[in-house]
Amino acid sequence: MIKLYGAARSRATIVRWYLEELNLEYEEINLDMQAGEHRQPAYLEINPMGKVPAIVDGELKLWESGAILLYLADKYGQPQQTPAERAIAAQWVLFANATLGPGIFIEANREREMPKLMGALNGILSQQPYLTGEEFTVADVAVGSYLSYIPLMLQLDLSGYPAVENYMKTIAARPAFQKAFANRG
Numbered sequence: 001m002i003k004l005y006g007a008a009r010s011r012a013t014i015v016r017w018y019l020e021e022l023n024l025e026y027e028e029i030n031l032d033m034q035a036g037e038h039r040q041p042a043y044l045e046i047n048p049m050g051k052v053p054a055i056v057d058g059e060l061k062l063w064e065s066g067a068i069l070l071y072l073a074d075k076y077g078q079p080q081q082t083p084a085e086r087a088i089a090a091q092w093v094l095f096a097n098a099t100l101g102p103g104i105f106i107e108a109n110r111e112r113e114m115p116k117l118m119g120a121l122n123g124i125l126s127q128q129p130y131l132t133g134e135e136f137t138v139a140d141v142a143v144g145s146y147l148s149y150i151p152l153m154l155q156l157d158l159s160g161y162p163a164v165e166n167y168m169k170t171i172a173a174r175p176a177f178q179k180a181f182a183n184r185g
């Protein structure tokens with residue numbers, strides 16, 4: 001069974017959401033970060049960077065939430081993906097972690113980045129229900145997670161991005177999302 005290493009209110013929620021979407025069985029190990037469990041040798045064997053989330057799936061130890069999402073998509077998600085489809089998934093996962101997250105959650109970037117990024121997302125989501133088209137995919141877990149962290153962590157007015165707000169409501173209604181976010185500790 002897949003083991004998910006996380007901690008309360010951590011990015012483990014992103015991985016938990018996708019594990020739930022894929023209906024996979026998994027065991028969750030919650031590290032006490034206040035007590036420094038993520039810096040203990042036993043966990044550094046799994047992630048030498050001492051950060052969560054990480055998974056263990058058989059022989060594989062894997063860390064970085066984006067890499068974990070892409071692995072799960074590849075192994076357990078939509079089958080027979082073309083190189084182009086896999087690249088589009090990677091594009092959105094990298095966008096979420098490297099561009100959207102820092103653009104919104106690092107205060108010094110927000111004023112400059114938020115209108116561009118949220119405006120573009122609003123344009124895309126005005127045309128189609130999900131980021132890659134008609135189907136919910138791993139791209140929606142990656143980007144949707146960061147969008148869903150906005151009302152949980154920041155007080156930002158998103159009313160200028162109505163298609164993004166609708167999208168956030170749609171994904172938050174998914175049972176897998178509700179289970180994952182309810183268990184975020």
Ligand SMILES: N[C@@H](CCC(=O)N[C@@H](CS)C(=O)NCC(=O)O)C(=O)O
Binds near residue numbers: 011038051063065066
């Ligand atoms: N880019 C990494 C970020 C991981 C990360 O920063 N995790 C935080 C919790 S959300 C953490 O483990 N912090 C503990 C520390 O840095 O000591 C990912 O997406 O997995």
